[in-house]
Amino acid sequence: MCDEHTAEDNEHYLSRRQFGAAAGAMSLAMMLPSPANAATVSGSNVSIKTPDGTADCWFVAPTTGRHPAVLVWPDIMGLRPAFQQMGKRLAESGYAVLVVNQFYRSTKAPFLKPGESFDQPEIRAKIMPWRTPLTTEATTRDAQAFTDFLDQQKSVDRQRGMASTGYCMGGPMTMITAALRPDRIRAGASFHGGGLVTDKPDSPHRMVPKMKASYLFAIAENDDARAPDDKEQLREVFKEAKLPAEIEVYAGTMHGWCPPDSKVYNAAQADKAWGRMLALFQKSL
Numbered sequence: 001m002c003d004e005h006t007a008e009d010n011e012h013y014l015s016r017r018q019f020g021a022a023a024g025a026m027s028l029a030m031m032l033p034s035p036a037n038a039a040t041v042s043g044s045n046v047s048i049k050t051p052d053g054t055a056d057c058w059f060v061a062p063t064t065g066r067h068p069a070v071l072v073w074p075d076i077m078g079l080r081p082a083f084q085q086m087g088k089r090l091a092e093s094g095y096a097v098l099v100v101n102q103f104y105r106s107t108k109a110p111f112l113k114p115g116e117s118f119d120q121p122e123i124r125a126k127i128m129p130w131r132t133p134l135t136t137e138a139t140t141r142d143a144q145a146f147t148d149f150l151d152q153q154k155s156v157d158r159q160r161g162m163a164s165t166g167y168c169m170g171g172p173m174t175m176i177t178a179a180l181r182p183d184r185i186r187a188g189a190s191f192h193g194g195g196l197v198t199d200k201p202d203s204p205h206r207m208v209p210k211m212k213a214s215y216l217f218a219i220a221e222n223d224d225a226r227a228p229d230d231k232e233q234l235r236e237v238f239k240e241a242k243l244p245a246e247i248e249v250y251a252g253t254m255h256g257w258c259p260p261d262s263k264v265y266n267a268a269q270a271d272k273a274w275g276r277m278l279a280l281f282q283k284s285l
Helices: 006-013 016-029 081-092 121-131 136-151 170-180 204-210 221-226 229-240 267-284
Strands: 041-050 053-062 069-073 096-100 162-167 185-191 214-220 245-250
Touching: 041 081, 041 136, 053 081, 053 136, 069 081, 069 136, 069 170, 081 096, 096 136, 136 162, 136 170, 162 170, 162 267, 170 185, 170 204, 185 267, 204 229, 214 221, 214 229, 214 267, 221 245, 229 245, 245 267
Parallel strands: 069 096, 069 162, 162 185, 185 214, 214 245
Antiparallel strands: 041 053, 053 096
């Protein structure tokens, strides 16, 4: 999975000057712009029962009307203010958004203090054991519970398709969700997703024949440099399944570039990827 290599990779690709500039920009980057004609939205913490416990999540949606639902799987640093802000921004574009804490079996969110990140050895050592229970089977159970929750909300339009987005380790989780719920998931978006193509029988790319979703894969340049064949395998399986897939390597980006609190946040490319996601949703949902 991507969470097993990105800390070292990002340290390698960031010079001291780049690191300082990134750190200085994070506070500004956290102020994500609202879309034009933004809907008035309301968000709250919610608890969702699953077969494995109770997941603490964040739900945000426009205050009036019914809207397509979006299930968001965060990266290795979990549900936190940056992802709440991203969920709010998406809701302002007319979607009912659930951002989940997929680590609920081990800890509540947020679990990082200001200044802590996955590239710090002590933080990595704390988080990695929480990753172990998140098997394909566990994620499948979670995906069922989370999609069921969304369909129970008054703000969700069940006559329209649902989407799932994921970042880093969340990328494969979108594909597990799409394969589990082809009746509901009509669009998926993976941002610097890791572990999308593996040699295991339950590799996410082997699940594509079960899907009915159109997809966006926004790939980090340094991830592609490490595994350049992955994007070709993704193209092939989506082509065989006759499902649309926009697969692009985003120039100048490093793994983790999309969340606004990331040390490698790339605002221009993150906005481009966000725009491509909205275009996909508009067409598919």
